[in-house]
Amino acid sequence: MDFNLGMTFRPKFFSLFRKGRYSPATFTSDLAAGIIVGIIALPLAIAFGIASGVTPQQGLITAIVAGFLVSVFGGSRYLIGGPTGAFIVIVSGIVAQYGMQGLIIATIMAGVMLVVMGLCRMGAIFRFIPYPIVVGFTSGIALTIFSTQVKDFLGLDVQAPSGFIPEWICYIQNIGSVDFAETAMSVACLLIIVLWGKVSKKIPGSLIALVIGTTASLLLSRFAGVELATIGSKFPELAAGLPMPKPVAPHFDYETVKELVSPAFTIAVLCAVESLMAAMVADGVTGHRHDSNTELIGQGIANIVTPMFGGIPATGALARTMASINNGGKSPVTGIIHAAVLLLIYLFLMPYAVYIPLSCLAAILVVVAYNMSEWRTFRYLLKADRSDVAVLLITFFLTVLVDLTVAIEVGVLLAVVLFVKRVMETSSIDVLDDDRIAATENDEMSRLDDTEHLDIPAGVEVYEINGPFFFGLASRLEELEEGRKTGVHVRIIRMRKVSFMDSTGIRNLRNFFIRTEKRGIRVILSGVNPQVLATLRKFGLDREIGTEYIFPHIIPALAKANEYLLSVRKEKRRK
Numbered sequence: 001m002d003f004n005l006g007m008t009f010r011p012k013f014f015s016l017f018r019k020g021r022y023s024p025a026t027f028t029s030d031l032a033a034g035i036i037v038g039i040i041a042l043p044l045a046i047a048f049g050i051a052s053g054v055t056p057q058q059g060l061i062t063a064i065v066a067g068f069l070v071s072v073f074g075g076s077r078y079l080i081g082g083p084t085g086a087f088i089v090i091v092s093g094i095v096a097q098y099g100m101q102g103l104i105i106a107t108i109m110a111g112v113m114l115v116v117m118g119l120c121r122m123g124a125i126f127r128f129i130p131y132p133i134v135v136g137f138t139s140g141i142a143l144t145i146f147s148t149q150v151k152d153f154l155g156l157d158v159q160a161p162s163g164f165i166p167e168w169i170c171y172i173q174n175i176g177s178v179d180f181a182e183t184a185m186s187v188a189c190l191l192i193i194v195l196w197g198k199v200s201k202k203i204p205g206s207l208i209a210l211v212i213g214t215t216a217s218l219l220l221s222r223f224a225g226v227e228l229a230t231i232g233s234k235f236p237e238l239a240a241g242l243p244m245p246k247p248v249a250p251h252f253d254y255e256t257v258k259e260l261v262s263p264a265f266t267i268a269v270l271c272a273v274e275s276l277m278a279a280m281v282a283d284g285v286t287g288h289r290h291d292s293n294t295e296l297i298g299q300g301i302a303n304i305v306t307p308m309f310g311g312i313p314a315t316g317a318l319a320r321t322m323a324s325i326n327n328g329g330k331s332p333v334t335g336i337i338h339a340a341v342l343l344l345i346y347l348f349l350m351p352y353a354v355y356i357p358l359s360c361l362a363a364i365l366v367v368v369a370y371n372m373s374e375w376r377t378f379r380y381l382l383k384a385d386r387s388d389v390a391v392l393l394i395t396f397f398l399t400v401l402v403d404l405t406v407a408i409e410v411g412v413l414l415a416v417v418l419f420v421k422r423v424m425e426t427s428s429i430d431v432l433d434d435d436r437i438a439a440t441e442n443d444e445m446s447r448l449d450d451t452e453h454l455d456i457p458a459g460v461e462v463y464e465i466n467g468p469f470f471f472g473l474a475s476r477l478e479e480l481e482e483g484r485k486t487g488v489h490v491r492i493i494r495m496r497k498v499s500f501m502d503s504t505g506i507r508n509l510r511n512f513f514i515r516t517e518k519r520g521i522r523v524i525l526s527g528v529n530p531q532v533l534a535t536l537r538k539f540g541l542d543r544e545i546g547t548e549y550i551f552p553h554i555i556p557a558l559a560k561a562n563e564y565l566l567s568v569r570k571e572k573r574r575k
Helices: 012-018 026-050 055-072 085-119 123-128 132-153 164-173 182-195 207-224 237-241 255-288 294-311 318-327 333-348 350-355 360-373 376-379 386-402 404-426 477-481 503-518 530-538 541-545 554-574
Strands: 428-432 436-439 451-456 460-466 490-495 521-528
Touching: 012 055, 012 503, 026 055, 026 085, 026 207, 026 318, 026 333, 055 333, 055 350, 085 132, 085 255, 085 294, 123 164, 123 255, 132 164, 132 182, 132 360, 132 376, 132 386, 182 207, 182 360, 182 376, 182 521, 207 350, 207 360, 207 490, 255 294, 255 318, 255 376, 255 404, 318 333, 318 460, 333 350, 333 521, 350 554, 376 404, 386 404, 428 554, 460 554, 490 503, 490 554, 503 521, 521 554, 530 541
Parallel strands: 460 490, 490 521
Antiparallel strands: 428 460, 436 451
8 A cells, every 4th residue: 555645645725825826816815715614613613612512712622723734734725624413413422421521532532533534545435425324314303403503492490411312301301491581592593593584694603693683682581571592601711811822742641542443433433434425515516626635634633733722523514614615615714814814713603602692503404404414315214125125224323313423333334335336237257058158358349249158068068247346245156066966077257357356265266166176177267357366376376277277368268278178188098
């Protein structure tokens, strides 16, 4: 495996300036788009921070630090990094079980995993995760986020337990404690977000709802005596002002690291999938191509550094990325400006965040959950074949009812199983029993009148392998041997359509060779391409079979079979 860092890690930010293509006009576009995206990110960062079980400033710190690092070190010209709704479930679970120190360690571990994935050039692999798996856990996360916001949306005065079913049991049991003022605020903010899109696409409805909701909360408190739950009432320590983030040195110990491997892997996979999907969508809109391996390394760097400033896991944010593109963003400078805007807000405006109503943030997150749900796609996928529907529903229900970590792990396993199943459906091993077979040097290039018809002599069997000879197909040779006809002296394994062999395929081919040799049957390989031949040589199987019995085409293989049959007959006559 090639670990050439210069070839694997090529951030778009540096290549942009190295090529001398950045102009004042491009900067003007990036500046305008960066300011707008920074404003859009403000309410989302605060909401994601609180929903994740940490403080609002930690959500904002994440958007600042990760947003800057993803733009500087990432492999996409357009991707905007920061906290996203997808991490709410996993982050809140880690914080509840391991505390903030555990979250910092898990996020750093996930960052290291992402860097390793990028260095190993695994970026392309994440494009092949089956779509039903992605939709399954995305829709599951959306439903889970909605469930966690019901308490603040309705103003229920309860401490809801963790878990989807326990939460709803608690909500139903305490439905009589609904606070109508909180509910009215939630509904009003929800309507503002939904309807504002008809007024303006430039300024996000979530920001308008935040401003109007906060103003209304202050007026109700001062003139009507109605006190709504706010960020300040949930985090009273913020009333004294926000401290500047300081680097944190996490304490690593073997037991903690061992326990956090699984959550860290979940964070890494979720980050990789979400960021690369967002980058691919951006590519489709802009016509540019991202570097998936560089993007993984950039995401890894962001997730290693951000928690050291008290932040939470971050990834590429599709909504903010599209907002950047739609508002004229041209380069990674947009993401850097967006981070700078958020930093200025953090330094000078965050003391006013204590007045933001929790019901307003709940409304924002309900809209986020709805947009994440992909319910139309979910419904559409229910029309697919049974295996895809099963994968969709398994991933969805595991995410909602069990745990996102389990859902991700099972989802990855299902992706592997589905891949093997699909390859096995397109691969086969057949015994050619006809008296004549059509042999062509290249099936795609040949024409019908170029086809030669070759006789298979008596005493010869031809097995044809169609497709990769790997662990999912390797045992098929043994199955085909059972009940075969007697009087066979030569078995030709035709491998013209075998693109590669894995170690299991090599093992089974060796076992097949040993069994047939014991029965006095000679094995001849034909149509062996250079890549497969190199694999045979690596394992020494070419010497075991005999290099004189390995051929690139069927014609010399049949000639060798005839030669071998003649020698067998002569030996019998001598006896």
